Amino acid sequence: MAGTARPKRGQTMTKAICETCGTQYPNTPAHCAVCEDERQYVGAHGQTWTTHEALKASYALRLQDEAGVLGIGLAPGFAINQRALYLPTDAGNILWEALSLVTDEAVAALKARGGVDLIAISHPHFYASMLEWSEAFGNVPILLHEADRDWVRRPSPNVQFWRGEVYRLSDAVTLINSGGHFPGSTVLHWKNGPRPGGALFSGDAPHVASDRRHVSFMHSYPNFMPMPAADVHRMRSRLAGCDFEDVYGFTWGRNIIGGGRAAVDASFARYLAAIAA
Secondary structure (H helix, E strand, O other), rough: OOOOOOOOOOOOOEEEEEEEOOOOOOOOOOOOOHHHOOOOOOOOOOEEEEEHHHHHHHHHHEEEEEEEEEEEEEOOOOOOOOOEEEEEOOOOEEEEOOOOOOHHHHHHHHHHHHOEEEEEOHHHOOOOOOHHHHHHHOOOOOOHHHHHHOOOOOOOOOEEEEEEOOOEOOOEEEEEEOOOOOOOOOOEEOOOOOOOOOEEEEOOOEEEEOOOOOOEOEEOOOOOOOOHHHHHHHHHHHHOOOOEEEEEEOOOOEEEEEOHHHHHHHHHHHHHHHHHH
């Protein structure tokens, strides 16, 4: 891949980024712990690394409307190819999810909209270069669930862990520990935005299906490992009190716009019936 930087034998690379999952490390380890976990995978050509500087040489950040909010993602797509979302809420301007690349142009565009007050991330596969994003906006806090603390590859005072089932950022914005995919998997519920009826920003748990009419529940998406029924029941219970019209998934266009609450309820029932059969 153009822009890829690989260390020579005996050479240490600074802040390596895994080319398969997009996670940034403080050095160049022999293995990517994220990819060697059963929820991810090591690429067909083995473990490969790049750097933030190399990504800048071959990638840009795409900023465009994503069903009523600003979406940010790498162009062309990289690693898992998640996109972040910029949410101007009464709890502040929230960057939902992180990316492997930060550019001056993207930072300037977000600052022109009021900047970023905090970063919240759904689960470890999307930690990416989260510290680069925090530092670009003056070391804003990164909110992660305590249950996934061990997956942080670059510890920092900017990372703030919350615990429990619910963390209220305001009357309208709540982080909910949905669990399932990871113990700390998190969704963001914005009860009055960005459109009337509110929205659930789900990351991977629940995961918006390709038909954009259902969600599904997996322990591992690339390795096709279903989520245990107990985790799905727990997730359904934790989301039971949330009203929302829209569900925003992990990547471009993977959203349910309108009827989101009904789609999620039907999907819980469909999935549990399927794994009980």
